[in-house]
Amino acid sequence: MEYIRLKIIEEYAEKFNIPIMQKDGIKFLTDYIKKNNIKKILEIGSAIGYSAIKMALVSDDIKVTTIERDKERFEIALKNIREFDLNDRIDIILGDALEIDLSDKYDLIFIDAAKGQYIKFFERFDSNLNTKGAIVSDNLSFHGLVEDDSKTNNRNTKQLVKKIRKYIDFLKSNKDYETIFYKIGDGISVSIKK
Numbered sequence: 001m002e003y004i005r006l007k008i009i010e011e012y013a014e015k016f017n018i019p020i021m022q023k024d025g026i027k028f029l030t031d032y033i034k035k036n037n038i039k040k041i042l043e044i045g046s047a048i049g050y051s052a053i054k055m056a057l058v059s060d061d062i063k064v065t066t067i068e069r070d071k072e073r074f075e076i077a078l079k080n081i082r083e084f085d086l087n088d089r090i091d092i093i094l095g096d097a098l099e100i101d102l103s104d105k106y107d108l109i110f111i112d113a114a115k116g117q118y119i120k121f122f123e124r125f126d127s128n129l130n131t132k133g134a135i136v137s138d139n140l141s142f143h144g145l146v147e148d149d150s151k152t153n154n155r156n157t158k159q160l161v162k163k164i165r166k167y168i169d170f171l172k173s174n175k176d177y178e179t180i181f182y183k184i185g186d187g188i189s190v191s192i193k194k
Contacts, residue, residue: 021051021112025186040130041055044110048073053080057086098117109135130193133192136188138188142186146187
C-alpha cells in the first residue's frame with residue numbers, strides 16, 4: 001500500500017513538473033538516515049511532502065519538521081502526509097524558511113529549496129544542528145549545468161548556476177564542517193559539523 005501511495009506522489013510530481021528528489025538521491029538520503037541513526041530532521045523545502053514522508057518512513061521514531069512557502073504545495077503536502085498517517089511525526093510549517101525561528105536541535109538538516117538561497121539557509125539553521133549533525137544539500141549538479149553551463153543560454157539559469165557554484169565554494173571553505181560531495185541523484189553534499 002505504501003509503495004502504491006508513493007508511486008502516486010511520484011507520478012503527480014512528474015505530471016505537474018514539481019521537483020522531487022531523484023530515486024537514487026532519495027535512496028542515498030534514507031540510507032544515510034538509517035546508517036547514522038538519525039531521529040530528528042529539519043527539511044527546508046517540502047514541495048509536496050515526498051522526501052519528508054520517505055525520511056519519516058525509515059523508522060517509527062523519526063520526527064521531521066519541514067518548511068514550505070508555496071501555499072498550494074503546502075496543502076498537497078499536508079494531504080499526502082495525512083494519507084500516510086504521519087501527521088504526528090511530520091510537522092509542516094507554511095512560510096519562508098528565512099523568516100522562521102526554530103529553537104529545536106536536529107540531527108540532520110536537509111536543504112532542498114530555492115537554490116539561490118542555499119548559503120542563507122545554511123547560515124540561518126547552522127545553530128539548530130546538533131554536534132556531529134549533518135547538513136545535506138540536494139541539486140548541486142543542477143541537471144549537469146554546474147559542471148557545464150554551456151548547455152543553457154537562459155540568463156536566469158546561468159545566474160542560478162553561479163549561485164550554486166558559490167555555495168559549493170562556501171561548503172569547501174567552511175572550517176566548521178567537513179563536506180563530502182556525491183555524484184548521486186542531482187548532486188548531493190553531506191556537511192558534518194566538526
